[in-house]
Amino acid sequence: MQSLSPEQMKALEIEIENNKLAEQNKLKAERDNYKGLVNQTVREQIIDLQSVTNMLSLAKANVYGSFAAIISLKQELYGAKSGQQSHTFTDDDGNSITIGWRVIDKFDDTLDMGISLIREYIGSLAVDEKTSQLVDMINNLLKKDAKGNLKPNRILDLQNLADKQQNEQLNKGVEIIRASYKPVRSAIFIEAETLDNIGRKIPVSLSITSADFPEGFEPNFEIFK
Numbered sequence: 225m226q227s228l229s230p231e232q233m234k235a236l237e238i239e240i241e242n243n244k245l246a247e248q249n250k251l252k253a254e255r256d257n258y259k260g261l262v263n264q265t266v267r268e269q270i271i272d273l274q275s276v277t278n279m280l281s282l283a284k285a286n287v288y289g290s291f292a293a294i295i296s297l298k299q300e301l302y303g304a305k306s307g308q309q310s311h312t313f314t315d316d317d318g319n320s321i322t323i324g325w326r327v328i329d330k331f332d333d334t335l336d337m338g339i340s341l342i343r344e345y346i347g348s349l350a351v352d353e354k355t356s357q358l359v360d361m362i363n364n365l366l367k368k369d370a371k372g373n374l375k376p377n378r379i380l381d382l383q384n385l386a387d388k389q390q391n392e393q394l395n396k397g398v399e400i401i402r403a404s405y406k407p408v409r410s411a412i413f414i415e416a417e418t419l420d421n422i423g424r425k426i427p428v429s430l431s432i433t434s435a436d437f438p439e440g441f442e443p444n445f446e447i448f449k
Contacts, residue, residue, distance in 0.1 A: 338396075345391060
């Protein structure tokens with residue numbers, strides 16, 4: 225490098241700068257190509273996934289229509305409505321389909337008012353062994369789940385406890401809690417199972433997450449590392 229003339233040094237610097245710029249341009253072009261590939265692939269796969277959703281939607285409507293008629297016939301033949309939230313139908317081969325709905329527990333914003341009244345009541349009790357057990361029992365019944373709701377069966381336990389205590393404030397708190405309970409129906413669900421050759425129940429995957437890849441297809445989890 226020391227033997228190079230100023231002109232040669234200048235030319236070398238220009239060459240190095242040009243090479244650096246060329247590498248940057250190459251990297252930019254590769255990244256642009258990558259982004260283009262992502263855009264193209266997402267657009268193509270979204271169309272495929274939407275078609276799967278449409279197929280599931282049509283299949284759900286078809287299954288619902290078929291079994292709605294069967295459920296009505298079942299009620300007609302047996303003379304009464306069962307009040308069931310779900311119905312499971314099984315064929316002679318052991319394959320089964322379940323259709324129904326679930327209850328989602330919901331409370332309105334007055335729930336905490338009822339809880340506060342009850343906590344005020346237990347806070348006013350004289351402290352002795354008997355009331356200590358009562359306080360522990362009520363506190364356990366007032367524990368909320370991860371979603372901030374009480375378990376519905378605990379409302380009945382609270383009501384039974386209030387009936388025994390005959391306290392106006394406790395009764396009022398329990399009544400507010402009961403009135404705040406607003407259960408809602410979930411969307412109609414459909415589940416299906418088949419039997420394999422040794423009698424094991426095999427769920428029919430109705431979501432893309434739970435569905436297995438085709439036989440012989442082995443995904444490479446190393447790509448996520």
